[in-house]
Amino acid sequence: MPVDGSFGEDDSEADVVYDVVVNHEEQYSIWPVGRPVPAGWTAVGFQGSKSQVLDHIETVWTDITPLSVRQALARTPSRRRPSA
Amino acid sequence: MPGPCVHHLVEAQASLTPDAVAVVGEGGTLTYRELDERANQLAHLLAASGIRPERLVGVVMGPSPHLLVTMLAVWKAGGVYMPVDPSLPRGVAEAMLTDAGAGLLVHHGSAAAVAPSGVPTVDLDHVDLSGRPKTAPAPAIDPSNLAYCVFTSGSTGKPKPVAVAHASLANHAVSLRDELKLGPSDRVLQFTAIAIDAALEEILPAWVAGAAVVMPDQRHFTSLEFTDLIDRFAVTTVSLPSAYWHQWVDDLTAGLVRLPDCVRIVFIGGDKILVDKLAAWSRIPGAESIDWVSDYGPTEATISVALHRPDHGDLSGRDRSDYALVPIGRPFAKAVVHILDSDLRPVPDGTPGDIWLAGPPLARGYLADPAATADRFLPDPQGPPGARMYRTGDRGSRQSDGTLHFLGRSDRQVKVRGHRVEPGQVESAMHRCAGVRDVVVIAMEDPPFGSRLVAYVEAEDGVSEAAIRADVAGRLPQAMVPHTIMLLDRIPRSPLNGKVARSLLPPVAPTRADRTGQAGTTTLERVVATLVGDVLDGPPSHRDEDFFAAGGDSLRGLQLLSRVAEVTGVALSFAQLRAAPHVAGIAALVKQAHERGASDGAVVPSHEHGDRCLASRGQQALWFLDRVHRGAPTYAVPVGYRIRGPLDLGRLDAALTEIVARHEALRTVLEEQNGKVWQRIQPARPVRTAVSVVADADEAALRAEEEAGRPFDLTTGPLLRSACYRIGAEEHLWLLNVHHAVFDAWSLAVFWREFAALYTGRPLPEPTTQYADYSAWQERWLRGAEADGQRAYWRARLAGDLPTIELGSPRRSGGRLGTEGFAVQLPPDAVDPTAVERVARACGTTTFAVLLAAFFAALRRTGGVDEVVVGVPVACRNRPGTEDLIGYLVNTVPLRMRFTEGMRFPELIARTNEALAEALTHQELPLADVVEGLPRRGGQHPLFHAMFALQSTPLDSGGAIEGLDITEQFIHQRTAKTALTWTVRQHAAGLAGEVEYAADRFDRTSARSWQHTLLTLLTGGLADPDALIDELPFPTGEQAAELAAAVDGGSDSTSGGS
Structure with a gap:
C-alpha cells in the first residue's frame, strides 16, 4: 500500500521558519523558530524558509569535518614518508 | 572520542590468534598473521602514496581476499575506505570518486578501466610489496577520524557519500559480535555486495571475534549454489538480504535444497521481512536450533541500530494484512531511537511517529554536501549538549515492551x-x-x-x-x-x-498476463516458457525474449533458476542465465546438462531391449485395474477435435502411421507371463482412420462418445485408434483415442508437435529414446538410494490414520466404486482466470495451487472432514531423455491436507503450495510403490477419493496447422476413475474444464449441486481472500441444485451416466 506523507513532505512544512544553528564542533543544522534551541547549540542569527536556511548553510559550512578533528589534523605534520 | 580504531581491534586479534584462519576464499585461506602482514605491507605503500587520516581511498574491486587485505591496509595507513561497485558504468564510478574527493584509487584486474582524471591509482596487479615492512605503519589516527565512506542512493538518483568515523564502526563491530555471540569457531559468509555498508557487518564483527570470513568471488548464487557454498566452507553464520532469504525459504520448503547442519545464525537485513516466510521458516526441520536475527538501520547510522529475534506473536498475528512485516526490534550498539511527532516531541508508546536516531552510531554526514547534512542531522533535544539526531524518514512506533515497529515511509520513499x-x-x-x-x-x-x-x-x-x-x-x-x-x-x-x-485508483492488472505468444518450439522450451511466465507477470512473447529486458531482475532470475532446477533437475548458475537470458538459451543449457549427465539419472537409449521387456510400474497397475474393471475404458484417453477446413484424410493417416512407427509405445501391447506383466512391441503397421459420414455436429458428438466408450484389448491392441466423423466437406470431428498404458497428457503434447510437422510435410529427427528405455531406467531407479529416500518420505507423509470421506451418497450396494461415470463441464466463465491469477500472485504461488486449495476446501465442506487426500497427476518428465517420449510416465501423487480451526484461504493456499512443491520433489516413486509402503488398512478404502488435474492444451503451443481451424471438443468415455475428478484446462482464452463423477456416488442433480458448491467456494475465496475457510459462502444442497439448474441447466454437452 502506498504511504501518504506526513513529516517531511507535509504541505504545512512550507510555512515553517527555521534558525540556522551551530554547535561546539562547528556542525551546522536547522531548528524551527519559536521552539527552544537545544542545549549546546546556538542560533547564528540567520532565519528563513527551509530552502533559504539550507542555502545559507551551504555557503558558511564548507567542510563537514568536526572542529576537533580539523584541529587535530592541523597539529599533525603531513607525513609523506612512512615512519617505519 | 575514546576507544580504539577498528583496525586496532583486528591487530589485537591477530596478535592473540596469529595462526587462526581469518579469511576463507575459493583459492585458499589467510591466517590472521598473513592478513595482518599483507595489509601492513600494502599500508606502507598507500602511506607512501600520500594516504593519511581523512584521505579517501577509492577501492574499485570485486569481492576477493585481496579486497579484504586492501580494506585493512587503507585503515592501517590512516585512510578512509571508500568501496565503489566495479560493475557500475565507468562514467558513473568516476563521477562518484571525483565528487566525493578521492585522493587515491586502488583497483586490480578487470576493474582497471575506471580512472578518474587527477586521481592517482594503484593497480594491485602491478605492485611489488615484498620489500615493504611487515610491521604496521603508525599514522596519527584517532577514533574520531573517518573509517569509511559508502554511497547511498539519494532521492534525486544521485548517490550521496555517507561518511562514518572509526569510533562508530568499532562500536558496531564489537556490539554485533556480542549480540550474535560470535566466537573463534564461527565462519561468517560475506554475501552482501561489497559496496554496500552491510558488507562490513559481515566482516568486522567476525574479525573482532577471531572468526573466519568466508569470501566467495562472486555474488549471484542460486539457492543450490548458495547452499552448496555453505556446506563446502562449513559456514556457521549467514547474512542475507530479505528478498534473497524469502527465496531460500521457498526452496527449502520445496525440498529443492536442505538446510545445512553447520549453520547456527541466520542474519537478515536490508528490507522488509514477510511474516509468512518467517512462519514457513519455522516449519523447516532444523530451523528451530538456528538463531534467527533481523536488523534495521540506515547507512547514516552505521549499518544497523536495532535487532529483532522473533517470538510466537510474530507468527500468529494473522489479523494483519498478508504482507505483514516482522518488527524492527530493539536498539543495540548504544543507539538511541526517538519516536517523535512533527513538532519533534516524543510520542507515547504505541503512537505512530517519525523514527529519529542518535548516539554513537551516527554518521558524520554527507561528504561535500553540508546542506543535505544539516537537513537530515538536527540538534537532539534529548541528547547531551550539542548532540545531533538523524531523521530516517521512516515511520514507526514503540510498544510498551520496547519493541519498535516499522510503519512505512513518511516521505513516500x-x-x-x-x-x-x-x-x-x-x-x-x-x-x-x-x-x-x-x-x-x-x-x-x-x-x-x-x-x-x-x-x-x-x-x-x-x-x-x-x-x-x-x-x-x-x-x-x-x-x-x-x-x-x-x-x-x-x-x-x-x-x-x-x-x-x-x-x-484502479487496481493494476498484471501487464503481461494477456500474452499468449508461442514462446517455445520444443516441449522443454514450452516448459521453460511456463516457468518464465510464472516468475514474470506473464509468458514471454517469444523464445528469444530477454528475461532481464522483460522485467526480470536478479532476484527473479534466481527464482527462475530454482524453478528450473525443481522441474528439470538441472541446476544452472546465474552466470549461465546472464549469458543466455531467454527461453531458448535456458532450454538448450538444460538439454546439454541432461545429455552430459546421461549416465546416472537419465533415461538412456538401449538398442538391445528387443521386442519384449518388463512393463513399467504404471503399466502393471493398469493391467491389473483393467482386469478388475473387465475391459471398461476407464483408462482410455479420448481427445476430440473439431476441424474446419480442407482436412486431408490421406495425410492424416500417413502422419499417424509415421508417429506410431516412431514411438514403440504406440504399438505395444501387454501380456502376463510367469506372474509378471510384459510389454510386447509389435511391428509397425499402417493406421487407418475409421471415417463415418454424419448428419450434423450433434450426431458426430454422439457417435464419438460411443466410440470413446468402446473398450481396448490390452493383449491384442492396437492401443491407438483414430475415428473421423464427416459433418461436411470442410467440417469434421476427429477422435483420437489412446490407451493410458501407452500415453499421457505430456505425450499428447509430443504427439501434436510431431503430428503438425508430419501432416504439413516437415521432417522430424529420429527419436533417441523409447518407452522401453524408460521402463528399464525405472527398474534400476527403484533399486537405488533415491527411491529409498522417496519411499521414506511418503511413508512419513502418509503415516497415521488416513481420512475417509463420503462424497455424494451411495446409489448402489457394495463399498467398491464401479467404473461407470459421467462428466459435467464447467460453464465457460465459471472461473475468472484474472481473479485466480491475482490471488496466486498475492500468495506468491500459481494458478494450480489456488485452484487445488479451493478443491480441498470444497471437499472439506461437503465431506465434513478435517483431513483430505487428493490424487494429483504429475508429469514425471524431469529425467533427461524423457522429454520427447510418448508413453505412460505420468504418476499420481497423494496430497494430504489437514485443516485447522480458523484456517483462512491464503494459509490453505500456502500449505497447498508447500505440499505440492514437496510432492514434486518426490514425484517419481510410482503410486503403487507408495501404497505398498503403507501399513495395510482395513476395508477397501482407496488412498484418495478425489483427483485434481490441471492441463494446458497442446493446440496453443505448436500444434497449429495452417489452413485448418482446430479446436478441442470434449469427449468423455462415461467412466470414472474415482468418486470425483476435477480437471481444469488452461486455454489461451482462460480456464475451462469438467468434473468427472462416479455414477454410483452421484446422479446428475447431486453432481451439479456439488459443482455449484465448488464454484461458490472458489468465487467466495477469490473475492475475499482473507475469509475463513469455514465461513466461505456455502449453498445448502437444495439451493445449490436450484441455482445450478438455473445457471447452467441443460447447457453442458455431456451425456451418459445414471
Missing part, C-alpha cells in the same frame, strides 16, 4: 530493487513528458520482490503508453522508470483539496 526511490521525483519527471497532463506515481508492494512503481497518467488524445515510457526512460535512471504505466481518462482527485484520491 520506497526501495525498488535495492535503490531508494522517491515517487515525487518520478512524477515531476513524467510531468515533463510530451502529452502528459497529470500523473500520480505510487509504489505497489510486490511480495516477495519488494516494491515496484505504477504511474497513472492522464494524457492528451493519441499519446500512447509506449510513447510515455520511451520518453520517461530517457529522463530517469532505470530503477525509477515505472514498471507499469496506466492511462486514465481522469485521475481521481478530492474535490476538497485536490489531492489524489488513492483509494479510487
